[in-house]
Amino acid sequence: MAWVGYGGTFDPVHLGHVAVACAVRDALDAVVHLVPAADPPHKSATHADAGHRRRMLELAIAGERRLRVDPRELDRHGPSYSIDTLAQVRRELGATVPLVWVIGADSLGQLHRWHRWQALFDVAHVLAVGRPGHALDAGAPAEREAVDFLRSRLCTREALHRAPAGGLALLPMEPPRGESSTAIRALIAAGGPWESYVPPAVAGYIRRHRLYAAGDAA
Template sequence: MRAWVGYGGTFDPIHCGHIAVAGAVRDALDVTVHLLPAADPPHKDSTHADASQRLRMVELAVAGERGLRADARELSRSAPSYSIDTLAEVRAEVGPACPTAWVIGADSLAQLHRWHRWHALFELAHVIAVGRPGFGLDVDGLARVDTELADTIRRRLQPLDRLLAAPCGGLAVLPMSPPRPESSTEIRRRIAAHESWMSMVPPPVAAYIVRHRLYARPDPA
């Protein structure tokens, strides 16, 4: 295995932006990218389609896409599923020498210091931060969010193409120009409001949403 690369999220629903991000990472590193839908969180209103539906939409979205794969491992846990737990499981599977990376959005990078055991992530994997509209990837901007986060990023920042030279510990950015505009929240809003939305998701996902009448109610305020 050249490397193991994971891209987690609620994928509620998965959309064309998610696929574009996963494809950009795949192409930049010549790897397979695993898309991992998160388990249902403890609070029922936090997701709108259930875990099995979100997994099925991911499977439909990646079907026929080279180097993209649905990974259901987070859905088998009864306890809250943290990225650190997923990466520990992956590391046990691939061994200590296999380069491993976790893909996040720029919005998540700005909140990384709030993640469960966030420092330990780098002991298990690299982090790849991908551009999102309205969120910068520059370290100076992140210093205004949290100085410890910015210092950690400065120490670990390296070019994307160098990540696979080590098993873990680095951080690289992938700007995406322009950043993908799709948003699961906006898609759900449009569906509930009977506005145009189908072009924002892969066609098989759109058909699944229509067939199962997902997201017909507005999100709770």
Template sequence: MSLLACYGGSFDPVHLGHLAVALAVRDALDAEVALVPAADPPHKDATHADAGDRVRMLELAAGGETGLHVDTLELDREGPSYTVDTLRLLRARQGPHRPIAWVVGGDSLLQLDRWHRWREIFAHGHVLAVARPGSPLGIDDVAERAPAVERQVGFRRRPTAALADSPAGGFAVLDLPELRPESSTEVRQRIATGGDWAAMLPPAVAGFIRERRLYGYGAAPEPSL
């Protein structure tokens, strides 16, 4: 049974860096990747675009990419988007045997012990951490910066390919091949101030932002080409 890798986030907006992570996970693990937009991120401020627009941007970004789809599970329920609750519902939907992994960035992994009922995550799925170049997530690296996290994930470590061999309980690290410069915060700032921003997004997403005039688009003149 193939691995279902769930990549959650605000995606406000989705950019090429997000897409690169999703494609790297898909290709490295031969996985089905679900992009899971958060309704109410517990660890962040309120989103800047509404849920419907964020979903549509994700659909445009994933369009035509085999193995990627958008799952609105967190938008379809009330309350904060706690990962443990999302995984519990995904497990109920997928059944007891489907391998499921929750994808996190390196910064999020090092703060995993601040997440709601974080130890229970492993009862419902694996954790797959994506390491950016220059920010390794080896045993010593995590132990030095987040000892409580390493105590929980250390004995769970396994090769990425092995996540598909069991439904839950594992931890693996996927090293990204290149450092991506994009961030949603910078995209929003550039749009609002008339900076150069479109190259940071899939073209269809950039077109949607212009059409919907999101993130203050049009408030400041864009640079001439």
């Protein structure tokens, strides 16, 4: 069975994140590991710290079958690069297990700007999930070399199980999930209606710990 990872800051985790994880789980018939990023050095310290984000993830997926929180990036010093995470998983699981890294369609268009982005395909597959306002298309990057590279990797979702790495598959979401952590933080800071965008247990946690209060929506 493939190892499937879904990374992000999850600041905060919202219903869209959970819906994507469940859709990927069902489409690939696999356990999905949600991988919260370590505190990024370029982000404001007013966002929720790593411990809060991990706990909110645990609350968000409690009771969901085959969803797991994988805290490996929180335990690693330095920037949270996807290639380093996938290389670590590859060392743990060996050369033959399929690895799949889940990204949004918005990230697909920027993938050529990621750290060692082409090396991702040496250790894993990439599964791009539909996002509103972003074409789910390997031709999205402006650079022709990147477009050609990504299109050469296109495969079916079924093919992700048949090789350890190297493929790019697409997963539309109908309708695409439009929740945004940035927008939720802004709503919380402004005193607007935000609770319906996150799982109830996460809403309670945010209220108890007074996360993303006024002035924290940057």
